[in-house]
Amino acid sequence: MTSETGVEATAGAKHRATGRPMSTGRAGDRIFSGAARGSGIFVLALMAAIAVFLIWKAIPALQKNEASFLTTEEWNPNAIPPKFGIAQLAFGTVVSSFLALLIAAPVAIGIALFISFYAPRKLTGLLGYVVDLLAAVPSIVYGLWGLYFLSQHMEGVSKILNTLLGWIPFFGGSPGKNSIFTASVVLAIMILPIISSISREVFLQVPQANVEAAQALGATRWETIRMAVLPYGRSGMIGASMLGLGRAMGETIAVAMVLTFVPGINIHLLEDGGATFASNIANSFAEAGETGRGALIASGLVLFVITLVVNMAARAVVARRKEFV
Amino acid sequence: MSAVSSPAKRTPTLGSVSSARKLKDRLAQGLVYVAFLLALIPLVSVLWTVVGNGIKRLDAQFFQFSMNGVSGKDAGGGAYHAVVGTLEQVLITSVIAVPIAVLTAIYLVEYGANGRLARLISFFVDVMTGIPSIVAGLFVLAMWLLTLGIMKEGAGFAGSLALAILMIPTVVRATEEMLKLVPNDLREASYALGVPRWRTICFVVLPTALTGILTGVMLAVARVMGETAPLLLVIGFTKAINTNPLEGPQGSLPTFIWDQASDPNQNAIDRAWTAALTLILIIMLLNIAARLVARRHRPGSR
Amino acid sequence: MAKRIEVSGLHAYYGGVHAIEDISMTVEPRSVTAFIGPSGCGKSTFLRTLNRMHEVIPNARVQGKVMLDDEDLYGKDVDPVAVRRVVGMVFQRPNPFPTMSIYDNVAAGLKLNGVRRKGQLDEIVEESLKGANLWNEVKDRLSKPGAGLSGGQQQRLCIARAIAVKPQVLLMDEPCSALDPISTLAIEDLIAKLKSLYTIVIVTHNMQQAARVSDRTAFFNIAGTGQPGKLIEIDETSKIFTNPEQKATEDYITGRFG
Numbered sequence: 001m002t003s004e005t006g007v008e009a010t011a012g013a014k015h016r017a018t019g020r021p022m023s024t025g026r027a028g029d030r031i032f033s034g035a036a037r038g039s040g041i042f043v044l045a046l047m048a049a050i051a052v053f054l055i056w057k058a059i060p061a062l063q064k065n066e067a068s069f070l071t072t073e074e075w076n077p078n079a080i081p082p083k084f085g086i087a088q089l090a091f092g093t094v095v096s097s098f099l100a101l102l103i104a105a106p107v108a109i110g111i112a113l114f115i116s117f118y119a120p121r122k123l124t125g126l127l128g129y130v131v132d133l134l135a136a137v138p139s140i141v142y143g144l145w146g147l148y149f150l151s152q153h154m155e156g157v158s159k160i161l162n163t164l165l166g167w168i169p170f171f172g173g174s175p176g177k178n179s180i181f182t183a184s185v186v187l188a189i190m191i192l193p194i195i196s197s198i199s200r201e202v203f204l205q206v207p208q209a210n211v212e213a214a215q216a217l218g219a220t221r222w223e224t225i226r227m228a229v230l231p232y233g234r235s236g237m238i239g240a241s242m243l244g245l246g247r248a249m250g251e252t253i254a255v256a257m258v259l260t261f262v263p264g265i266n267i268h269l270l271e272d273g274g275a276t277f278a279s280n281i282a283n284s285f286a287e288a289g290e291t292g293r294g295a296l297i298a299s300g301l302v303l304f305v306i307t308l309v310v311n312m313a314a315r316a317v318v319a320r321r322k323e324f325v
Numbered sequence: 326m327s328a329v330s331s332p333a334k335r336t337p338t339l340g341s342v343s344s345a346r347k348l349k350d351r352l353a354q355g356l357v358y359v360a361f362l363l364a365l366i367p368l369v370s371v372l373w374t375v376v377g378n379g380i381k382r383l384d385a386q387f388f389q390f391s392m393n394g395v396s397g398k399d400a401g402g403g404a405y406h407a408v409v410g411t412l413e414q415v416l417i418t419s420v421i422a423v424p425i426a427v428l429t430a431i432y433l434v435e436y437g438a439n440g441r442l443a444r445l446i447s448f449f450v451d452v453m454t455g456i457p458s459i460v461a462g463l464f465v466l467a468m469w470l471l472t473l474g475i476m477k478e479g480a481g482f483a484g485s486l487a488l489a490i491l492m493i494p495t496v497v498r499a500t501e502e503m504l505k506l507v508p509n510d511l512r513e514a515s516y517a518l519g520v521p522r523w524r525t526i527c528f529v530v531l532p533t534a535l536t537g538i539l540t541g542v543m544l545a546v547a548r549v550m551g552e553t554a555p556l557l558l559v560i561g562f563t564k565a566i567n568t569n570p571l572e573g574p575q576g577s578l579p580t581f582i583w584d585q586a587s588d589p590n591q592n593a594i595d596r597a598w599t600a601a602l603t604l605i606l607i608i609m610l611l612n613i614a615a616r617l618v619a620r621r622h623r624p625g626s627r
Numbered sequence: 628m629a630k631r632i633e634v635s636g637l638h639a640y641y642g643g644v645h646a647i648e649d650i651s652m653t654v655e656p657r658s659v660t661a662f663i664g665p666s667g668c669g670k671s672t673f674l675r676t677l678n679r680m681h682e683v684i685p686n687a688r689v690q691g692k693v694m695l696d697d698e699d700l701y702g703k704d705v706d707p708v709a710v711r712r713v714v715g716m717v718f719q720r721p722n723p724f725p726t727m728s729i730y731d732n733v734a735a736g737l738k739l740n741g742v743r744r745k746g747q748l749d750e751i752v753e754e755s756l757k758g759a760n761l762w763n764e765v766k767d768r769l770s771k772p773g774a775g776l777s778g779g780q781q782q783r784l785c786i787a788r789a790i791a792v793k794p795q796v797l798l799m800d801e802p803c804s805a806l807d808p809i810s811t812l813a814i815e816d817l818i819a820k821l822k823s824l825y826t827i828v829i830v831t832h833n834m835q836q837a838a839r840v841s842d843r844t845a846f847f848n849i850a851g852t853g854q855p856g857k858l859i860e861i862d863e864t865s866k867i868f869t870n871p872e873q874k875a876t877e878d879y880i881t882g883r884f885g
């Protein structure tokens with residue numbers, strides 16, 4: 001640290017102009033760097049605290065639970081004796097967010113390609129901003145829109161899917177408005193911006209030299225993208241998709257508003273019903289007693305662990321790309 | 326010379342790209358355009374329905390009255406208590422989150438030197454951006470309300486604590502980016518004058534990055550302002566005005582929408598739309614203000 | 628399979644900036660033509676107009692005529708993608724595709740053109756790598772990433788990639804400027820060998836290199852900053868370096884420049 005040695009040399013000297021003893025800044029430096037470091041450590045501690053407190057408050061409820069927490073579908077923590085399990089919630093969370101990812105990822109990557117390679121250069125900033133606006137809309141507004149607008153229009157779409165693909169169990173049953181499928185569409189819209197903005201970032205880093213190499217070989221625009229852009233950006237796009245998946249899993253309000261709660265796992269995704277970890281917490285909290293809260297905290301802990309794993313894996317994948325080349 | 330060469334003598338070597346390749350190129354182009362248009366549909370639709378439905382109740386009464394004594398089926402009533410609650414909560418959130426986040430970013434950029442601790446913090450800040458907002462709410466519920474027994478009935482301040490958890494990582498990242506943009510010769514020039522490191526950071530580095538940090542903070546505020554899930558768990562519920570964030574249940578715009586939207590009466594649903602419009606307007610204003618600040622001045626572009 | 632290039636009245640622009648002005652010249656087939664001149668004189672820009680790579684830069688445009696034997700590269704119905712297939716290019720910095728193996732790098736252009744049969748691919752890859760004097764060094768690790776090679780090897784890999792599609796013309800934009808002297812020598816040997824098959828145009832800032840490898844040399848210059856680059860003269864290399872027509876050329880060659 002060159003600054004410190006420089007400062008030390010003048011320690012004890014008087015400032016020529018003011019005649020006051022010159023501050024060495026030693027103490028100030030120590031306090032300030034301590035505060036900065038402390039804040040960083042605080043962030044780490046916060047993560048640990050989240051895990052600790054959730055576990056702590058979940059245990060009493062789990063001990064009172066008369067059913068298997070992992071495999072039971074029913075959620076009845078206020079009953080005597082309390083019976084609750086996360087099977088239906090886990091099913092709803094995983095299915096709705098994967099379906100959302102399936103819808104969102106191709107569109108988001110298409111958007112990123114459009115903005116990076118097809119749209120006029122002058123418009124890239126504006127178009128990126130337009131997509132980011134999707135992220136600025138709060139989830140409660142998506143919920144309101146999903147409940148009173150989108151779901152009314154999803155019924156028709158669901159019926160068409162049901163007629164065409166009804167022989168596949170997922171698309172079977174009698175289609176409704178407030179289904180897991182509708183929730184997935186809302187989730188897909190909500191995770192579009194994050195996937196597309198991270199993909200764009202990755203595409204920006206594709207070396208121009210490789211793009212030109214492909215062009216000089218006589219590649220069309222699409223062939224250039226396939227040859228130089230997509231292989232380079234693959235891990236980045238995977239990471240971006242996983243981050244989107246994590247978002248979709250944790251999204252609460254929009255899903256809670258769109259879904260109609262019907263007990264039990266239902267593989268007919270077009271039918272009304274379904275619940276996710278997060279939507280169940282939002283919907284059941286008001287009526288939850290002490291055990292009920294503990295049970296919700298327990299399910300929140302599971303959600304926390306799942307999203308943590310997905311996010312850590314996603315970050316690891318995105319980070320690996322940085323070391324590449 | 327070649328201009329006069331007859332077509333018969335011509336031996337084309339340039340040829341043209343095979344039609345299959347051209348077709349694929351066009352197809353890809355079409356799909357990519359469609360993808361972008363697909364993203365515009367929900368954006369336009371959301372804004373259209375929110376404005377169309379929300380404008381009905383966008384009147385003076387809405388911003389002057391609370392819901393005290395107003396039931397779902399009644400006309401009238403307002404979101405004054407919710408707007409006040411949201412503004413107070415977001416302000417407190419910023420007061421808590423910004424110093425921690427800025428100091429953390431300073432540690433990462435100025436002190437961490439890419440050491441093990443810095444990389445660990447950096448990684449977890451990234452991971453933290455992915456914490457579901459409902460989990461942040463559950464955490465505050467479990468620690469603040471249930472374990473420490475403070476504000477058991479819920480209070481605006483508890484909501485701020487939860488929102489701060491969501492705000493910290495975004496502000497850390499934004500500040501980090503801005504600090505990295507501050508040219509290193511600026512720091513060295515200051516060190517060369519014998520200025521201690523902390524004064525260099527406070528009086529040279531931070532001011533240079535200030536507008537950028539401000540932009541990041543405003544965007545982060547806009548983001549947490551619409552968060553509903555954690556508030557649902559920790560601020561309680563009230564129809565009345567409560568300006569004290571430290572005691573008793575407090576309203577907020579997002580929980581106001583949640584409550585009114587779940588009421589089957591059309592009057593309540595109308596109020597929900599108007600609150601949504603209000604929320605979006607505030608968020609958009611913050612966004613635009615942030616862009617304006619950002620355009621004013623950028624570090625590094627001297 | 629080499630072709631003559633005939634340029635007449637060519638101008639190139641970057642947006643509102645006039646980069647090169649009114650260039651006319653003939654590039655002879657089966658020979659090496661070197662472009663020399665101070666930096667910023669437009670020699671690289673001009674090179675990139677010869678395979679329509681100039682226009683991949685936003686707002687860049689070209690005016691004038693470039694005839695490849697009797698076809699105008701800037702003709703109305705000509706697809707720039709088809710042009711680049713016939714006029715290959717090697718860049719200043721070696722740029723193998725980082726995600727591809729050595730083999731796939733060489734085969735990249737072939738696959739675009741519909742060569743899919745393994746046997747045929749193998750054959751052309753081997754032939755191209757031999758043509759680029761690289762075969763012996765990489766034949767045992769064709770499936771390894773191209774990015775793992777040394778700088779000089781990477782540049783020869785890029786040359787192999789360019790010649791694999793059997794172009795008529797090979798453009799080289801300062802191909803040795805990022806390389807050490809030994810690698811440079813290897814590339815220069817390769818150029819000498821390739822000229823029996825291709826029309827080669829090389830941009831170089833190194834006058835000794837121009838004197839060593841080229842048959843004809845063109846000298847470009849600018850009147851001042853912000854002015855467009857111009858072709859001062861083009862002639863036999865020996866003539867340019869011993870007895871140029873123009874004073875400016877002589878000043879540049881003898882180092883009395885600017």
